[in-house]
Amino acid sequence: MKSSRRKFIAMAGFAALGWSVCPSLTRAATEAGPKLYFKEEGSLEASQWAMAIDTKKLDRQIMNKCIEACHTLHNVPDIDSDQNIKWIWIEPFRNLFYDQSHPNLKNKANQPFLTLCNHCDNPPCVRVCPTRATFRRPDGIVLMDFHRCIGCRFCMAGCPYGSRSFNFYDPRIYLENLSHEYPTRSKGVVEKCEFCAHRLDKGQMPACVEASEGALLFGDLNDSNSDVRKALRERYSLVRKPKLGTGPKVYYLI
Amino acid sequence: MYHSNKIIPGLVIFFLAMTFPFWFNIGSEAYSTPELVLPEDHEHCVEAVEFMRAEHMTMLNEWRDAYVRDGYGEYQSMLTGEMYAMSLTKTCMNCHNNKGDFCDRCHDSVSVDPYCWDCHIEPEGVE
Ligand code: SF4
Ligand code: SF4
Numbered sequence: 001m002k003s004s005r006r007k008f009i010a011m012a013g014f015a016a017l018g019w020s021v022c023p024s025l026t027r028a029a030t031e032a033g034p035k036l037y038f039k040e041e042g043s044l045e046a047s048q049w050a051m052a053i054d055t056k057k058l059d060r061q062i063m064n065k066c067i068e069a070c071h072t073l074h075n076v077p078d079i080d081s082d083q084n085i086k087w088i089w090i091e092p093f094r095n096l097f098y099d100q101s102h103p104n105l106k107n108k109a110n111q112p113f114l115t116l117c118n119h120c121d122n123p124p125c126v127r128v129c130p131t132r133a134t135f136r137r138p139d140g141i142v143l144m145d146f147h148r149c150i151g152c153r154f155c156m157a158g159c160p161y162g163s164r165s166f167n168f169y170d171p172r173i174y175l176e177n178l179s180h181e182y183p184t185r186s187k188g189v190v191e192k193c194e195f196c197a198h199r200l201d202k203g204q205m206p207a208c209v210e211a212s213e214g215a216l217l218f219g220d221l222n223d224s225n226s227d228v229r230k231a232l233r234e235r236y237s238l239v240r241k242p243k244l245g246t247g248p249k250v251y252y253l254i
Numbered sequence: 255m256y257h258s259n260k261i262i263p264g265l266v267i268f269f270l271a272m273t274f275p276f277w278f279n280i281g282s283e284a285y286s287t288p289e290l291v292l293p294e295d296h297e298h299c300v301e302a303v304e305f306m307r308a309e310h311m312t313m314l315n316e317w318r319d320a321y322v323r324d325g326y327g328e329y330q331s332m333l334t335g336e337m338y339a340m341s342l343t344k345t346c347m348n349c350h351n352n353k354g355d356f357c358d359r360c361h362d363s364v365s366v367d368p369y370c371w372d373c374h375i376e377p378e379g380v381e
Contacts, residue, residue, distance in 0.1 A: 040327035
């Protein structure tokens with residue numbers, strides 16, 4: 001009797017060991033299998049994407065074209081209330097740069113500028129998101145995974161630039177024509193500009209950059225030959241709220 | 255047995271209640287696989303039919319993470335070795351371009367209601 005109880009305990013021990021090892025074995029098996037996922041051919045790559053906005057070239061018409069290009073492509077609804085959704089929008093200079101009052105810039109106070117998500121180096125929105133629905137890709141794009149967003153809005157509270165919008169409604173109610181290039185969102189999800197990550201992966205430039213007639217420049221910040229770096233070498237530039245240490249990657253050429 | 259006058263009827267009631275779904279459905283029609291409209295101009299799917307039937311939802315979940323989070327855009331078929339864009343609308347719905355005749359028939363008959371279509375746009379000409 002005694003010896004069989006011992007045997008039983010020993011067997012149970014082995015079985016438990018087996019179960020604890022087995023899951024990692026199955027994973028090892030699939031990882032060793034064929035690789036099924038690949039990057040798209042001709043995708044644009046960078047170690048840190050950045051945008052430079054040439055404020056001298058911006059006028060109302062160009063700004064509206066940029067907004068139109070982005071919002072129609074991404075099915076961003078236009079809701080006539082404070083519950084509107086915006087990925088890229090117009091703000092006067094004094095709202096964007098109230099903390100940077102260079103005397104020579106006083107005359108700019110009312111000039112309208114374009115603004116969007118800054119794709120920060122050190123994004124507070126990413127740090128506070130409990131589900132990792134928003135995350136920073138290795139190429140510096142701060143992306144939303146709409147599938148994971150639970151609508152807690154921590155990221156909206158975290159973002160010091162107001163770059164995020166919340167869907168209080170099903171956006172399709174407000175969209176006359178749907179763009180088949182990009183999904184809509186569902187009610188209860190936070191959204192923002194995603195630097196057109198899906199276009200870069202296909203080898204295309206962001207939609208607003210294409211529509212901007214040269215007023216928006218886009219490229220790799222760490223490549224000294226990129227448009228953005230060239231422009232930053234030659235012109236005086238500002239970023240929003242530099243003191244917060246978020247490291248914005250949208251530069252305003254003054 | 256003590257209290258057999260209570261225990262035995264109790265067991266009988268318990269047994270009947272447990273097996274209720276079985277005898278309630280005796281004689282009713284067996285589940286039949288719904289008839290699906292398959293795309294005419296395509297010979298095979300991304301993977302084998304049996305695999306797609308059993309695994310398409312798992313596969314779509316994996317595609318979603320690989321595409322959105324890891325930036326992979328292309329999937330190599332284990333069946334043919336061909337490359338496909340990992341896209342619900344551009345790959346799946348390009349062949350199965352009538353959601354009502356394909357996706358919905360099965361989903362309805364097994365009472366599942368995937369929320370993919372809350373955001374992803376089904377091909378035109380449906381609904
Ligand atoms: S601008 Fe706001 S939303 Fe965009 S990365 Fe920075 S903190 Fe996040
Ligand atoms: S980069 Fe793309 S998503 Fe961002 S504002 Fe421009 S068009 Fe919109």
